[in-house]
Amino acid sequence: MPYTEWRGNLCRVRWNTGKKNDKGRWIFDSKGGFDTEEEALEYGLDRESDIRNDRYISRRDGSVLxxxxxxxxxxxxxxxxxxxxxxxxxxxxxxxxxxxxxxxxxxxxxxxxxxxxxxxxxxxxxxxxxxxxxxxxxxxxxxxxxDKLRLESPVQKKKRRRGKYKKKPRERKRNMRMEDVHQLACNALAFWGFPGYVYVWTFAMTGMRPAELYGLRPEYCHPNWPASDPLDDEEEEDREERHEEDMERYGPGLLPAIRVQWQHQREEGTGAPGLYQPKYGSRRALVVPPFLAELLEMLLADGASEWVFTSINNGPLINANFPFQYWRKFADGREAKEEFERTRLGQKQTVDSRRPIPELPAVDRWKGKRQYLVRHGHKEWIDEDGHSRIATESRMGHELAGVEGLYSNVTPAMERTIMEGLQARWESFVLTLPEEWVPPPSPTPLPVDLSDWMKQQVKAAQSKSA
The missing domain is CATH 1.10.150 (DNA polymerase; domain 1)
Incomplete structure (x- = not known):
C-alpha cells in the first residue's frame, strides 16, 4: 500500500517496487509535486497496479542514458x-x-x-x-x-503507410559480357601485372567475395588443394571427414577447384590483418574451368608468396586500399602518364613516374561502379546456364532455406556441369579474338608468353567446335 508525506506545500507518494537491494531491504520508489494527498495516493496505487501486472519501469531504470x-x-x-x-x-x-x-x-x-x-x-x-x-x-x-528499461520499443513494427507510395530505387546493372571481363583483365595486366590478370578472371569465374580473394592462400588453391589442405580451421569440426571427400572429388585429374576457407579482414581494435571465416561461415569448394586452372598453375609455379594474389609490391592485398588504388584505376581507365605532379615541402613539382602506365581504356560495364558487381555477374552466368538452385546458391556462399535446402545436395555431376559451362563460355569468346591478339605490356615479368598461350586456347576451342 503506497503512503503519502508532505514536503513543504507539496505532497509526495512512496511505494514498494517489489524488489530488494543487495542487503535484502525493500526498494521504494517515489514521486512528488502533488497538490493533494488524494492525487498522490491515486498515482501510487496506479504504480502498484503496474508492478502487479509486470508493466512497471522504475524511475531509476528508466533514467539510464x-x-x-x-x-x-x-x-x-x-x-x-x-x-x-x-x-x-x-x-x-x-x-x-x-x-x-x-x-x-x-x-x-x-x-x-x-x-x-x-x-x-x-x-x-x-x-x-x-x-x-x-x-x-x-x-x-x-x-x-x-531489460525493463522501457515498456515497449518506440519503433513501430507494422507501420501504417504514411504519405504517397514511393518505389524503392534499385541499383542499375548491365549484363556482364565476356569481352568486358577480358578488357578489365587486360587493364589489370597493364596496371598490376600477371596477378591482376588472373585475379579478374578468378573473380568472374568463381564469384568469390573480394575479401575471400584477398585471403586466398596457395594451400587452398588449385593445383595444390586439396592435397595441401592444412586443416587449420579449428572451428570446422568435421574437417577431417570433409578432407577425405575432397581428396576423392577435387584436384589435378579430377575437378580443379579452389577452397574458400578464410577471408582477410582487419582485426577489431588493433587494425592488424587477420584471417576470419567467410561471411555467414560459407566455407565451400568452387570448381574452376580448365583455362583458369592453367592460369592459376602458372601464377603459383614459383611458390614464393603466402598469398595467391599479391599487390604490386608483392605484399598482401589487405594492406592496399584496393577499391581506390587498384579497382578504380583499371575499371575507370586512365591516360598514359610519363610524368606526374606532386607537392613537396609546400611547392609543386613535376617528376618522372617510377611506373609509367600505358593508356587504359575505361570499361563501361564497371566505370564508376563497385567491384562487387563482378560477383553479381557470375551469378547471372550460372543462372543463364540453368543450373540447379542448390548448386547456384552453394557456389555463391548462400544457404537455401526450408525443405529444399534440407533435402538438396551438390553432387560432382552438378559441379562438372558448372565447370564445363564456364569453359564453354570462355571458348566461345576466344574464337572472337583477333588472330594476332597481343596482350598489353606488363609492369612485371610474365611467367608465360600470354600471346602464345592465347593462341593455344583458340586452337583448342577451334578443334572442339569443328
Whole structure:
C-alpha cells in the first residue's frame, strides 16, 4: 500500500517496487509535486497496479542514458567480426551522437520518426545503409524493453503507410559480357601485372567475395588443394571427414577447384590483418574451368608468396586500399602518364613516374561502379546456364532455406556441369579474338608468353567446335 508525506506545500507518494537491494531491504520508489494527498495516493496505487501486472519501469531504470546502455548492449553481440565492426561503426557515427544523452525510457515514437526522416535527408547515407542503422536501433530498443528499461520499443513494427507510395530505387546493372571481363583483365595486366590478370578472371569465374580473394592462400588453391589442405580451421569440426571427400572429388585429374576457407579482414581494435571465416561461415569448394586452372598453375609455379594474389609490391592485398588504388584505376581507365605532379615541402613539382602506365581504356560495364558487381555477374552466368538452385546458391556462399535446402545436395555431376559451362563460355569468346591478339605490356615479368598461350586456347576451342 503506497503512503503519502508532505514536503513543504507539496505532497509526495512512496511505494514498494517489489524488489530488494543487495542487503535484502525493500526498494521504494517515489514521486512528488502533488497538490493533494488524494492525487498522490491515486498515482501510487496506479504504480502498484503496474508492478502487479509486470508493466512497471522504475524511475531509476528508466533514467539510464543511451550512452551507457549501448556499451552494455554491444557486449551481447554474437556475430561475425566484420558484422560486429559495422554495427559498432553505425552506433558510434549515428546512434550515440543523436541519443547518447537521452534516457532510454524517454525516447518517443515521434522522436524516432523525426530521426528516421533526418537520416533519409543525409546525401551520404544510402537506402541500404540507412536501413541497417534503423535495424540496429530497433534491435536495441527491443532489448531495452526486455531489460525493463522501457515498456515497449518506440519503433513501430507494422507501420501504417504514411504519405504517397514511393518505389524503392534499385541499383542499375548491365549484363556482364565476356569481352568486358577480358578488357578489365587486360587493364589489370597493364596496371598490376600477371596477378591482376588472373585475379579478374578468378573473380568472374568463381564469384568469390573480394575479401575471400584477398585471403586466398596457395594451400587452398588449385593445383595444390586439396592435397595441401592444412586443416587449420579449428572451428570446422568435421574437417577431417570433409578432407577425405575432397581428396576423392577435387584436384589435378579430377575437378580443379579452389577452397574458400578464410577471408582477410582487419582485426577489431588493433587494425592488424587477420584471417576470419567467410561471411555467414560459407566455407565451400568452387570448381574452376580448365583455362583458369592453367592460369592459376602458372601464377603459383614459383611458390614464393603466402598469398595467391599479391599487390604490386608483392605484399598482401589487405594492406592496399584496393577499391581506390587498384579497382578504380583499371575499371575507370586512365591516360598514359610519363610524368606526374606532386607537392613537396609546400611547392609543386613535376617528376618522372617510377611506373609509367600505358593508356587504359575505361570499361563501361564497371566505370564508376563497385567491384562487387563482378560477383553479381557470375551469378547471372550460372543462372543463364540453368543450373540447379542448390548448386547456384552453394557456389555463391548462400544457404537455401526450408525443405529444399534440407533435402538438396551438390553432387560432382552438378559441379562438372558448372565447370564445363564456364569453359564453354570462355571458348566461345576466344574464337572472337583477333588472330594476332597481343596482350598489353606488363609492369612485371610474365611467367608465360600470354600471346602464345592465347593462341593455344583458340586452337583448342577451334578443334572442339569443328
Amino acid at each position: 543511451m550512452g551507457e546502455y549501448v556499451k552494455t548492449w554491444q557486449q551481447t553481440l554474437d556475430v561475425g567480426h566484420l558484422r560486429k565492426r559495422n554495427i559498432e561503426s553505425m552506433i558510434r557515427l549515428y546512434i550515440e551522437p543523436r541519443w547518447g544523452e537521452t534516457a532510454v525510457a524517454d525516447i518517443k515514437p515521434s522522436q524516432f520518426r523525426a530521426w528516421e526522416i533526418w537520416l533519409k535527408d543525409q546525401p551520404h547515407i544510402g537506402d541500404r545503409y540507412r536501413g541497417e542503422i534503423l535495424l540496429i536501433f530497433s534491435m536495441m530498443m527491443d532489448d531495452a524493453a526486455d
